[in-house]
Amino acid sequence: MKHLFSLHKIIVSLLFVFLSSSAIRSNPFTIRAGAGERGTGLACIMRSGFWSSFSNQSLLANNRSFSAGVNYENRFGIPELGTCTAAVIYPAGKSSIGIIYSHFGYPEFRRNMGGISCGMSLSGNISAGVQVDYFSENLPGEYDNIRVLTFEAGAVFDLSEKVTAAIHLFNPVPNSIRRSTVPSTLTAGAGIDLSKTLFAGAEAEMSTKEKLVIRTGFEYEAANKFWIRGGFSTENSSFSFGLGYLMKSLKIDLGFSTHDRLGVTSSVSLIYIIR
Amino acid sequence: MKSISVNNMTYSRFFADLSQTFAPSAVKRCLLFIKEKLIVPFAFLLLNYSCFCQVANNAEIISNIAEDLAAEDSDPEAAAIYLEYLNELSENPVKINQADENDLSRLFFLSDFQVRSLADYIKRNGNIVSIYEIAAIPGFDQHAAEMMLPFISLKENATGSSDTLSVRSTLLTNFILKPGERDTSSLGSPLKILSKYRISAGRFSAGFTTEKDAGEKFFTGSPPLPEFFSAYTSYSGKGLIRRVILGDFSLSFGAGTCINTAMRTGIQLTAPGFMTVRDNLKPYTSTDENNFFRGAAADLAIKKTELIVFYSRNRIDATPELSPDSTILFISSIYKTGLHNTSSLLLKKDLLTETVYGMSLSYNFRFMRIGASWSETRLSIPLHINADDPESIYDFEGAGNRLFSINYNTLAGRILFYGEMSLNNFSNSALVNGAMLRPSDRLTINVLWRKYSPGFTALNGKGPGNSSLSSGEQGITGNFSFEAAKHLFISAGCDVTHYSWLKYRCSFPSMSRKDGIVLRYLASEKFSFEFSYDYRYSMINDQNTSGVAGIKRSESSTFKWLFRYSPEENSSFATRISYKTVYPVWSSGMLLLQDINYRFTRIPLTLWFRYCLFSTGSWDSRLYTYENDLLYSFSIPALSGEGSRSYIMVKWDIGHLAELRIKYGLTSIIQKHGIENFDDELKLQVRFWF
Numbered sequence: 001m002k003h004l005f006s007l008h009k010i011i012v013s014l015l016f017v018f019l020s021s022s023a024i025r026s027n028p029f030t031i032r033a034g035a036g037e038r039g040t041g042l043a044c045i046m047r048s049g050f051w052s053s054f055s056n057q058s059l060l061a062n063n064r065s066f067s068a069g070v071n072y073e074n075r076f077g078i079p080e081l082g083t084c085t086a087a088v089i090y091p092a093g094k095s096s097i098g099i100i101y102s103h104f105g106y107p108e109f110r111r112n113m114g115g116i117s118c119g120m121s122l123s124g125n126i127s128a129g130v131q132v133d134y135f136s137e138n139l140p141g142e143y144d145n146i147r148v149l150t151f152e153a154g155a156v157f158d159l160s161e162k163v164t165a166a167i168h169l170f171n172p173v174p175n176s177i178r179r180s181t182v183p184s185t186l187t188a189g190a191g192i193d194l195s196k197t198l199f200a201g202a203e204a205e206m207s208t209k210e211k212l213v214i215r216t217g218f219e220y221e222a223a224n225k226f227w228i229r230g231g232f233s234t235e236n237s238s239f240s241f242g243l244g245y246l247m248k249s250l251k252i253d254l255g256f257s258t259h260d261r262l263g264v265t266s267s268v269s270l271i272y273i274i275r
Numbered sequence: 276m277k278s279i280s281v282n283n284m285t286y287s288r289f290f291a292d293l294s295q296t297f298a299p300s301a302v303k304r305c306l307l308f309i310k311e312k313l314i315v316p317f318a319f320l321l322l323n324y325s326c327f328c329q330v331a332n333n334a335e336i337i338s339n340i341a342e343d344l345a346a347e348d349s350d351p352e353a354a355a356i357y358l359e360y361l362n363e364l365s366e367n368p369v370k371i372n373q374a375d376e377n378d379l380s381r382l383f384f385l386s387d388f389q390v391r392s393l394a395d396y397i398k399r400n401g402n403i404v405s406i407y408e409i410a411a412i413p414g415f416d417q418h419a420a421e422m423m424l425p426f427i428s429l430k431e432n433a434t435g436s437s438d439t440l441s442v443r444s445t446l447l448t449n450f451i452l453k454p455g456e457r458d459t460s461s462l463g464s465p466l467k468i469l470s471k472y473r474i475s476a477g478r479f480s481a482g483f484t485t486e487k488d489a490g491e492k493f494f495t496g497s498p499p500l501p502e503f504f505s506a507y508t509s510y511s512g513k514g515l516i517r518r519v520i521l522g523d524f525s526l527s528f529g530a531g532t533c534i535n536t537a538m539r540t541g542i543q544l545t546a547p548g549f550m551t552v553r554d555n556l557k558p559y560t561s562t563d564e565n566n567f568f569r570g571a572a573a574d575l576a577i578k579k580t581e582l583i584v585f586y587s588r589n590r591i592d593a594t595p596e597l598s599p600d601s602t603i604l605f606i607s608s609i610y611k612t613g614l615h616n617t618s619s620l621l622l623k624k625d626l627l628t629e630t631v632y633g634m635s636l637s638y639n640f641r642f643m644r645i646g647a648s649w650s651e652t653r654l655s656i657p658l659h660i661n662a663d664d665p666e667s668i669y670d671f672e673g674a675g676n677r678l679f680s681i682n683y684n685t686l687a688g689r690i691l692f693y694g695e696m697s698l699n700n701f702s703n704s705a706l707v708n709g710a711m712l713r714p715s716d717r718l719t720i721n722v723l724w725r726k727y728s729p730g731f732t733a734l735n736g737k738g739p740g741n742s743s744l745s746s747g748e749q750g751i752t753g754n755f756s757f758e759a760a761k762h763l764f765i766s767a768g769c770d771v772t773h774y775s776w777l778k779y780r781c782s783f784p785s786m787s788r789k790d791g792i793v794l795r796y797l798a799s800e801k802f803s804f805e806f807s808y809d810y811r812y813s814m815i816n817d818q819n820t821s822g823v824a825g826i827k828r829s830e831s832s833t834f835k836w837l838f839r840y841s842p843e844e845n846s847s848f849a850t851r852i853s854y855k856t857v858y859p860v861w862s863s864g865m866l867l868l869q870d871i872n873y874r875f876t877r878i879p880l881t882l883w884f885r886y887c888l889f890s891t892g893s894w895d896s897r898l899y900t901y902e903n904d905l906l907y908s909f910s911i912p913a914l915s916g917e918g919s920r921s922y923i924m925v926k927w928d929i930g931h932l933a934e935l936r937i938k939y940g941l942t943s944i945i946q947k948h949g950i951e952n953f954d955d956e957l958k959l960q961v962r963f964w965f
Contacts, residue, residue, distance in 0.1 A: 126842050157842055159802055165840060167850060167869050172886050174919060174943040174953055181949070184919055186867050186888050188850040190838070204852050206867035206888040209945050211916045212852065 027183045027207035029135060030152075030170050031102050031113060033071045033085040035267040038255030039242015040217030041231020043201045044168035045190040046156060047219070050251075050271045053087055053098035053117045054188075056154035056168045057129025060096040060119025063089055069251075069271035080106040093119035098131070112136045125158040135182065148180045165190040166203075181215040182209035189215075197221040229255070236260050242267075249273040338901030341542055345899050345911040353539050358909040359561045360538050364426040366445070366906065371427050372402040377517065379797050380553055382426060383538060386711055386719075387553070387684060388691050389414045403429060413716055414447040416758055417797065442476045447962045449905050453489065455954050457472035461490030461616045468493065469907060471560060481508040486562045490616030495624070502615065505567070507558040517574040517581070523559035524572050526585060527911040528648040529682030530636045530695040532705040532727075532738030532745075536566050538964050539737040542723075544768030544791035545807075552684045552693040553919070554646065556583055562907075564613035565591045566735070568631060579639040579724055586632040596659070605659040609734075628655035631735060632679075645684035666777040669746060671732035676700060678733055689713045695738070703728035705745070707738055717758040721768075724751045725927075729776045741787065747776040762799075767792040782824045785814035805837040830858040845874040857895040864891030864898050866914060872903075886921045889914040905936050905960040918944040918951075936960040 030102070034051030035043040045056040050069050052059035068088045075081035087100040098117040105111055119129030130153040137146035154168035170185040189203025202216040217231030217240065229242035242255035251271040258264055344354035360383065369381050376394040379385070385393070385550050392414035396403075403409060406429075410420040444862040450466040458465070467489045473482035483506035487493045491502045527535040530552045537555055556574045568587035575582045592610035595603045603626075633650025657674040660667045677700055684693035694708035709723035725739055729747035740748050747846035754768025770789040777783065790810040797803045809916035817825030833855040841847040841946045849870040858865045868887035875881070883903045891897055903924060904910045914920055922940035929935060938958040945951050 094670070123843065157840055157848070159840065165838070165850075167848065169869065169886055172921065174921075174941060174951065184888065186869055186886055188838075188852075188867065188869060204850075204867055206865070206890070208705060208919060209890065211890055212854065212865040212867055 009218050024262075027170070027185045027210065028111070029113075029133075029182050030185045030207070031083070031085070031104075031152075033073070033083070033087070033100075033102065034267070035071060035073075035242060035253035035255035036219075036227070036229065036244050038073065038257055038265070038267040039229030039231065039240055039244070039253065040201070040219055041233050041238065041240040041257065043189065043191075043203050043215040043217035043231055044067045045154065045168050045187050045189045046164045046201050047199065048156075050089065051085075051087065051131075052119070052267070053089070053100045053115065053131060054085075054102075056130045056156060056166050057098065057117040057119045057152070058127040058154040058156045058166070060089060060098050060129055061121045061127035061156075063096050063119075066274045067271055068091055068274060069269060071114050071267065071269035073265065073267040075265045076259065080109075097238060100131075108138075108140045110138050126155065128155045129153065146181065148182050150180070150182055159190075159231040162193040163190065164192075183210070231257075233257075236262075276903050278883050341901045341909070341911055342899040343543065345901075345913070350951050354911060355909055356538050356561055356563060359907060360616070361426070364693065368426050368428040370430065372397060372429060375513070380555070382423060384422065385419075386414075386691070387693070388686075388711055388713060388719075389419065391686075405429070414713065416717065416764075417762075442474065443610055443963050444472070444474045444762075445962065446965075447471045447906065447960065449908050450959045451489070451908065451956065452958075453954065453956045454481075456489070458616070462618065462621065463487065463490055463492035463616065465489050469562065471907060478511050479509070480511070482506065482558065482560060484560055484562060486564075487940075488614055488616065491614070495615070495621065503562065503564050503613070505559055505562075507560075509558045513577055515577060517576050518556055519571075519573045520556065520558055521571050523567050523569050524585070524587075525555075525557055525559045525561070526565050526583070527553075527555045527571060528583070528650075529554065529646055529680060530693070530707045530738050531736055532695055532697040532707060532731075533648055533678040533733050533736045534633065534635075534650055535678045535733075535737045536568060536735055542739060542741055542750075542789070544752070544754050544770060544789055544809075545756075545766035545793045552646075552682050552695060554581065554637060556585075558726070562613075565609070565611050568735070568863075581637045581639070582634065584634040588628065588630045591627050592623045592625065593627040593656070594623055595626060595656070603656055606656050607659065607661070610656070626656070629734070630654070630655075637682075642684065642687070646682045648678075648680045648682075650678045650735075651871070652678075666782070667781070669729040669776055671734070672729075676732060676734055678736070691845055697733070697736075697738075699728075699731050699733065703731040703746075705731045705733075705738060709739075718755065719757075720755045722751070722753045725749070731901075741770070741789075742774070742778065747774055747778070749773045749775065758778070762797045764795040764797070766795075780815050781813075782816055783814075783826060785826075787811070787813040801841050803839045805835070805839075807833075807835045807837075809833040809835075827859060831896075832856050845876055847872045851900075853898050853900075855891075855896050855898055857893070860895045861895055862892035862896040864896035864899070864915075865889065866898050868900060868920075881926040883924040883926075884922070886919070887914070888919050890917045891915050900942070905938060905958050906962070907958070908958060910940065912942065914942075916944045918942065932964060934962040936962075949953070 008112055031054055032042050032197050033054045034049060036049060037055065048059040050063065051062060071085040073083045075234060085102045087098060088138040092096045095118050100115045102113040103110065115133040115135060117126060117129060117131035121127045130151060132151050134140045135146060135148045139145060150171045152168065152170040154166060156164060156166040159165055166189055168187040171182050172184055172227045181185050185205060185207040187203055187205040189201060189202030191199060191246055193199050198218065200218040202214065205213045213233060213235040215231065215233040217229065219227055222228045227244040227248040231240035237260045238257050240255065240257040242253060244251065244253040249272055253269045255267040256264055286561035337671065341354050341358055344357055369378055371379065376390055379390045379394055392412055396412045406420050406424055409415050409423065410417045447705040449469040452465060456465060458728060468487045470485045471482065473480065483504065485501040486503040493502060494500060495502055505523045507520055507524060510516065510519045525536045527537040548808065556572055568585060569589040570585065570587035572585035579846035593606045593888055594608045594610050596605050596607050598604050606627055615621045615624050630653040631650060633648060635646055635648035637644055637646030654674045658672055660670045660672055678694055678697060680697035682695035684691060689712060691711040697705040705727045707725045712720040714903065721771045723739060726749040727740065727745045727747060731746045738745055741750065742748055750770060750772030752768065752770040754766065756766045759765050768791055771786065773786045775784055793805065795803065795805045811830065813829050814826055815829050817827040833853065836852045837849065839847060839849045851868045868885060869940065871884045873882045884901065887900060891914065894915050897913045899911050899913055902910040902922060912920060920942045922938060924936060927935045941953055941955045943951055943953040
């Protein structure tokens with residue numbers, strides 16, 4: 001009976017590893033938080049927002065408010081596949097500091113991530129950012145637990161008043177040198193303000209051992225402080241949809257994305273602008 | 276800076292419009308006025324800014340061609356020679372304000388049209404003061420002018436005349452080490468060493484090149500000499516004697532079907548300037564150990580008549596067939612890789628003495644140039660083919676080869692016709708004919724047709740063609756370059772080639788086809804976008820059938836997107852996506868790469884960084900990526916499997932005396948069970964001027 005229980009745990013854990021890695025993003029360690037970002041199909045490395053610490057730290061340079069937020073994301077209606085995320089942004093001089101925490105999974109299989117990031121403006125049209133990440137992954141049975149310290153960095157360029165381009169590198173050091181198993185990811189994208197109320201962006205992402213993924217998304221301010229979002233990702237042919245509303249200092253976002261076989265991922269986030 | 280750039284673009288377009296609208300005299304007056312009153316003050320400001328951004332843009336054109344050449348399995352040295360030519364040009368740029376047509380033709384990527392147009396313009400209007408002035412010359416556009424930028428100098432000669440004997444020397448040494456590679460069977464150290472020295476004094480120049488590949492001994496033979504050593508002395512003049520070279524030299528006559536030991540760029544679908552018919556004699560400074568002449572050559576000119584004569588006696592590598600008592604019976608093949616890192620390969624070194632002599636005579640009429648050439652090749656040991664192999668029954672046999680050719684190019688209005696006919700031992704022929712048409716200054720159209728008899732052989736030649744030997748090849752290529760709208764350039768081409776006899780992996784007469792299109796949008800000096808599509812079709816053996824090989828098609832399609840952004844004068848960022856599909860293997864390959872190039876302003880350092888992730892289903896869907904490298908070294912790795920490729924290179928300018936470059940590259944491949952293997956390389960270059 002004990003063996004059966006172990007076998008069950010292993011199968012369930014492997015299923016979770018699979019779901020956490022391939023169902024949503026090609027690299028499970030490149031966590032993207034935020035219901036707003038989820039609504040735009042995660043095409044967000046060029047779009048400044050509260051959750052930029054998770055996508056492109058250079059965008060923090062544009063975020064000059066002391067703010068805090070939480071996000072909960074549920075994949076395919078399975079509670080064990082939930083991700084809780086929290087972040088704080090603090091403007092410090094010419095740069096902004098971000099502190100983030102993320103928890104995925106359940107007690108037998110969980111992945112925690114903490115990070116501290118900094119984004120700053122280098123010139124009138126270039127910003128750069130860097131983040132130090134710490135990952136802790138706990139697996140049941142004889143599987144090795146993972147403790148990894150790595151980093152990621154990004155840059156954003158204002159090509160014109162309306163066009164923005166961005167690049168982001170996650171864990172660019174080959175693992176054979178660092179003796180870890182965390183994949184590397186390179187992302188590049190561009191976005192354009194088509195009008196005062198409509199933004200559209202696209203990005204390409206590639207991770208070690210994975211295929212190229214293209215994501216596109218838009219955000220439309222349908223009414224004052226009310227946003228509608230949509231997006232598409234070639235990974236699992238995923239469509240996304242989202243809503244956002246700002247009430248004085250509190251912003252609420254909802255986001256949903258589909259998976260061609262597994263169902264819907266839903267996400268909700270609350271962001272409070274302290275000052 | 277922004278307003279200046281806009282002004283500059285306006286001038287550039289204004290020039291182009293003027294030159295198409297008004298009579299030449301009016302154009303000349305306007306150009307002179309604008310040049311003196313407007314451009315000169317701006318030119319120096321602009322040039323400083325533009326250089327860095329546009330050099331980055333040039334990399335697209337250079338890298339496209341280099342990657343195409345690297346992908347050609349049949350001619351592995353072509354990419355190296357092409358890049359060496361570019362290195363030499365950037366080291367010794369053409370002083371266009373002092374250059375005649377012959378000097379300008381060193382810019383090999385320009386068409387004959389453009390060379391003549393540029394020479395005429397300088398003769399009529401005086402010195403060019405800005406790169407933007409070039410863009411206004413008929414036959415040029417912004418794109419062509421920017422491509423020239425790293426390889427030209429607008430400066431006057433500081434000494435005023437090339438007759439002044441001011442001595443200048445350059446010494447360059449490269450060290451390349453792959454720490455992960457340990458081959459115990461190699462004779463020498465794993466270090467690759469290259470040294471080049473050049474000294475010039477007025478019209479005289481001399482130099483030498485030594486090289487040792489990884490695994491080779493540095494000194495071989497008796498008396499011990501460097502593994503590869505090449506040297507020359509050269510005199511360049513403007514009168515009767517245009518050039519005399521003693522030592523090692525490279526040479527090409529006309530279209531190159533008979534004699535061409537210089538650059539060979541194959542068939543480039545989207546680079547029309549590469550098709551040309553021109554004689555070219557220059558000192559040999561490359562490291563291809565078996566494709567150059569050693570002896571003496573002279574280029575003489577009397578008025579409109581030009582004569583090149585040469586004599587060469589060089590020892591080249593070959594594979595011998597031995598009798599039971601180890602005497603050499605004959606040569607079964609010429610060994611071309613130049614690698615001698617094992618005892619058996621060392622036996623092939625310098626085994627064959629090749630004696631070549633010949634001449635080329637050409638006459639320039641007003642609108643036409645006609646040339647004729649003759650050459651003889653004598654081998655010290657005869658070459659014999661494998662009689663059992665039907666693929667090689669037309670291959671060259673014997674100890675001597677005689678070649679005759681006639682070539683022409685003529686300008687009729689806006690059409691340049693050119694061609695060459697060659698005969699090999701009076702039995703086999705090669706025919707090349709082409710035309711370049713410029714219906715307007717925004718459009719260039721090229722057509723090139725060639726036909727090589729199956730037995731046509733030129734041991735030191737390489738005319739236009741797809742395969743390494745070209746024999747048995749008949750094909751037609753057409754392409755155009757078009758400035759479709761403001762800052763939007765489209766180039767496209769198609770090549771269809773028939774092979775009348777068997778070739779490698781193809782046991783039947785076959786055909787191949789190449790299509791390509793490149794779309795470039797130069798939105799501003801800071802931002803550019805490029806999209807390209809490349810299609811290849813060929814016929815190969817179907818290994819699944821028994822008995823006589825069946826026929827199957829092999830197709831590949833490659834898409835490439837490139838974004839380049841130069842936010843400041845000292846930085847540039849480039850992002851590239853490539854996607855390739857291969858049929859019938861049904862394999863696909865893709866990559867995403869990011870380049871960052873930054874020149875520090877307060878310290879004399881320049882930094883290049885690349886990070887690339889790739890994933891390909893098989894070797895057939897491999898992708899090539901051109902890399903910035905040391906001078907006279909090149910890297911265009913074929914990325915296959917799943918992994919990453921990254922490098923960092925630093926250049927340190929040590930005053931005006933020396934330069935140091937260090938490059939570290941790392942390729943990481945993930946194997947089946949998640950095991951990650953990596954290959955790294957360390958390159959170091961020191962360059963001195965004194």
